[in-house]
Amino acid sequence: xxxxxxxxxxxxxxxxxxxxxxxxxxxxxxxxxxxxxxxxxxxxxxxxxxxxxxxxxxxxxxxxxxxxxxxxxxxxxxxxxxxxxxxxxxxxxxxxxxxxxxxxxxxxxxxxxxxxxxxxxxxxxxxxxxxxxxxxxxxxxxxxxxxxxxxxxxxxxxxxxxxxxxxxxxxxxxxxxxxxxxxxxxxxxxxxxxxxxxxxxxxxxxxxxxxxxxxxxxxxxxxxxxxxxxxxxxxxxxxxxxxxxxxxxxxxxxxxxxxxxxxxxxxxxxxxxxxxxxxxxxxxxxxxxxxxxxxxxxxxxxxxxxxxxxxxxxxxxxxxxxxxxxxxxxxxxxxxxxxxxxxxxxxxxxxxxxxxxxxxxxxxxxxxxxxxxxxxxxxxxxxxxxxxxxxxxxxxxxxxxxxxxxxxxxxxxxxxxxxxxxxxxxxxxxxxxxxxxxxxxxxxxxxxxxxxxxxxxxxxxxxxxxxxxxxxxxx
Ligand SMILES: NC(=O)C1=CN([C@@H]2O[C@H](COP(=O)(O)OP(=O)(O)OC[C@H]3O[C@@H](n4cnc5c(N)ncnc54)[C@H](O)[C@@H]3O)[C@@H](O)[C@H]2O)C=CC1
Ligand SMILES: CC(=O)C(=O)O
Ligand SMILES: [Mg+2]
Numbered sequence: 346x347x348x349x350x351x352x353x354x355x356x357x358x359x360x361x362x363x364x365x366x367x368x369x370x371x372x373x374x375x376x377x378x379x380x381x382x383x384x385x386x387x388x389x390x391x392x393x394x395x396x397x398x399x400x401x402x403x404x405x406x407x408x409x410x411x412x413x414x415x416x417x418x419x420x421x422x423x424x425x426x427x428x429x430x431x432x433x434x435x436x437x438x439x440x441x442x443x444x445x446x447x448x449x450x451x452x453x454x455x456x457x458x459x460x461x462x463x464x465x466x467x468x469x470x471x472x473x474x475x476x477x478x479x480x481x482x483x484x485x486x487x488x489x490x491x492x493x494x495x496x497x498x499x500x501x502x503x504x505x506x507x508x509x510x511x512x513x514x515x516x517x518x519x520x521x522x523x524x525x526x527x528x529x530x531x532x533x534x535x536x537x538x539x540x541x542x543x544x545x546x547x548x549x550x551x552x553x554x555x556x557x558x559x560x561x562x563x564x565x566x567x568x569x570x571x572x573x574x575x576x577x578x579x580x581x582x583x584x585x586x587x588x589x590x591x592x593x594x595x596x597x598x599x600x601x602x603x604x605x606x607x608x609x610x611x612x613x614x615x616x617x618x619x620x621x622x623x624x625x626x627x628x629x630x631x632x633x634x635x636x637x638x639x640x641x642x643x644x645x646x647x648x649x650x651x652x653x654x655x656x657x658x659x660x661x662x663x664x665x666x667x668x669x670x671x672x673x674x675x676x677x678x679x680x681x682x683x684x685x686x687x688x689x690x691x692x693x694x695x696x697x698x699x700x701x702x703x704x705x706x707x708x709x710x711x712x713x714x715x716x717x718x719x720x721x722x723x724x725x726x727x728x729x730x731x732x733x734x735x736x737x738x739x740x741x742x743x744x745x746x747x748x749x750x751x752x753x754x755x756x757x758x759x760x761x762x763x764x765x766x767x768x769x770x771x772x773x774x775x776x777x778x779x780x781x782x783x784x785x786x787x788x789x790x791x792x793x794x795x796x797x798x799x800x801x802x803x804x805x806x807x808x809x810x811x812x813x814x815x816x817x818x819x820x
């Protein structure tokens with residue numbers, strides 16, 4: 346399973362063809378001869394020396410694409426400039442844009458949306474800051490903020506390389522929940538500087554979605570921002586993941602007939618997602634939960650420099666089990682992976698209790714190849730979009746922020762997260778529930794609706810909603 350696998354068999358070959366050498370018909374014939382299906386040929390540019398063409402070809406897989414490239418390279422006067430797949434093409438020029446709600450056609454329009462008209466609006470907000478919610482984009486706009494230090498499972502690849510993920514999150518906010526979100530990739534790592542910077546950016550936004558910030562820095566950054574800002578701050582990799590995970594587990598346990606309080610759960614990867622998922626499971630009633638990281642199981646008799654691990658070890662692993670993943674996974678009912686690719690072995694799965702549940706959620710490559718795990722598990726889920734049972738925070742963040750914005754919640758609290766998890770789980774009815782359908786698709790329109798309503802209800806119940814119920818179109 347490769348990082349780019351599973352997206353498409355459509356490839357675009359950009360080639361430079363020198364004038365008077367191999368004719369285009371021969372180039373097409375070579376592609377067809379390898380089994381490539383040409384679906385389009387475009388001329389990109391042409392001059393007295395030759396022509397640049399884009400040739401769109403349906404291929405079987407990467408190896409087939411490579412074969413076509415090698416065949417083309419052998420042709421006289423033909424040079425391959427680059428080969429792109431559909432995933433790369435979808436990213437050309439980025440994935441989102443800003444659009445105006447009003448068109449400015451004449452001076453009259455201009456003087457209303459810009460100076461001098463806009464000055465009166467600015468003054469109104471200066472006199473009464475809450476008017477920013479009705480007169481600017483603040484009420485519907487979220488900052489998706491990263492420093493690029495824990496991007497998916499790719500690690501610290503930096504803020505620039507993190508952009509495609511943040512644009513993707515922004516896109517999903519808009520598509521699924523009509524929330525306007527903007528990617529902000531900060532070139533800094535110091536938590537103090539990050540807190541200061543995010544606070545300085547906050548006036549333009551109705552909420553802050555922290556993304557892919559490495560642990561343990563992410564905990565301090567989120568805690569401080571929550572304390573110091575009056576808008577919701579939500580670290581997606583912690584809480585969005587935990588919400589989606591709990592939703593999946595609530596339904597998976599219905600299939601295996603086991604109770605939260607009785608199961609043994611092993612969480613592999615005690616970083617941002619792992620700590621939040623564990624805490625959510627503990628508050629949902631799990632008693633025997635063991636966290637495992639690179640050096641094996643975390644337990645209360647060990648010393649950790651990381652204070653979050655010290656706290657974690659105190660509240661988990663009641664039987665003080667020690668050893669590596671293969672040792673502590675024996676007789677576990679549930680494996681939760683939020684760590685690294687391919688670290689769970691088939692023998693580990695086989696050593697689990699009857700009807701094991703395996704949620705291998707590392708992205709883009711899960712802890713175990715689903716094909717290897719399938720014969721030995723009762724319920725299997727991954728974080729990926731190309732298989733069944735996708736447990737991914739995209740099930741949570743659009744709806745939870747939709748709800749928080751609609752009732753103008755000052756924070757996203759535990760009750761709102763629990764309500765979101767139950768709402769996601771409830772989308773799958775008992776009649777529909779099966780091993781391969783424990784969690785609704787992100788495309789199921791019920792998800793955002795149910796999460797929004799449940800989150801708003803919990804926000805009013807816990808006193809963090811700042812809008813009247815009527816204005817929030819709720820209740
Ligand atoms: N499906 C989903 O919705 C989500 C999946 N994830 C995935 O979970 C993984 C972790 O993400 P974060 O918690 O944000 O990163 P993080 O960097 O905060 O934590 C990762 C943890 O995994 C540990 N780890 C790495 N290799 C390990 C190994 N071989 N064995 C045991 N532990 C190991 C690290 O030491 C670290 O403590 C990533 O692959 C990410 O893509 C994260 C958030 C959401
Ligand atoms: C899904 C997500 O947020 C992650 O893998 O980091
Ligand atoms: Mg993430």
